[in-house]
Amino acid sequence: MLGCRSRDTRPEKVLRSLLHAMGLRFRVCARPVAEVRRTADVVFPKARVAIFVDGCFWHGCPEHYRLPRTNTAYWDDKITGNQTRDRQTDELLQEAGWTVMRVWEHEDAAVAARKVALAVSCAHDDKSLR
Numbered sequence: 001m002l003g004c005r006s007r008d009t010r011p012e013k014v015l016r017s018l019l020h021a022m023g024l025r026f027r028v029c030a031r032p033v034a035e036v037r038r039t040a041d042v043v044f045p046k047a048r049v050a051i052f053v054d055g056c057f058w059h060g061c062p063e064h065y066r067l068p069r070t071n072t073a074y075w076d077d078k079i080t081g082n083q084t085r086d087r088q089t090d091e092l093l094q095e096a097g098w099t100v101m102r103v104w105e106h107e108d109a110a111v112a113a114r115k116v117a118l119a120v121s122c123a124h125d126d127k128s129l130r
Contacts, residue, residue, distance in 0.1 A: 004058075011105040012041050012053045018113035024120060033096045038089045042116070047123035049099045051116055052089075058082055061104055099123055 007029045019026060019042065027043040032050040040050035056064040060079040068075050090100045099119055103112045 007041070009053065009055070009105070011103075011109065014109040015051070015053060015103065015112055015116075016042060018109055019116060022113065022117050024117060032093055032098050036092050036096070038092065044120050044123070047120045048097055049101065049116070049120050049123050050093055052086070052100070052102045053105060054086070054102055055105050059086060061106070064106060
């Protein structure tokens with residue numbers, strides 16, 4: 001597990017590259033809410049949009065995750081704990097007024113980038129109406 005990257009994974013880099021090409025500017029690997037000790041992969045502070053790029057294995061993708069054959073109790077607890085923490089993170093950020101988006105590593109990055117751009121655009125539009 002020490003060799004697993006916690007940031008700058010290939011899916012993250014591809015998504016960030018596409019977002020940057022769209023003219024969007026963002027923070028990388030940042031805490032959306034300073035008091036909450038959770039780090040999002042891509043953060044749009046002004047729009048209050050936080051993006052998490054989740055790995056299929058580590059976050060228990062319903063489509064691709066397969067429980068390892070060895071040490072199953074450990075891995076089941078580990079992945080379940082990750083999923084619980086993900087839900088808590090979503091709730092904490094939403095309560096603080098953030099839009100939270102989760103992108104699976106297997107998703108088409110171009111489609112995900114368009115969804116993110118739309119969310120950021122909508123968030124900016126909502127703020128201009130206030």
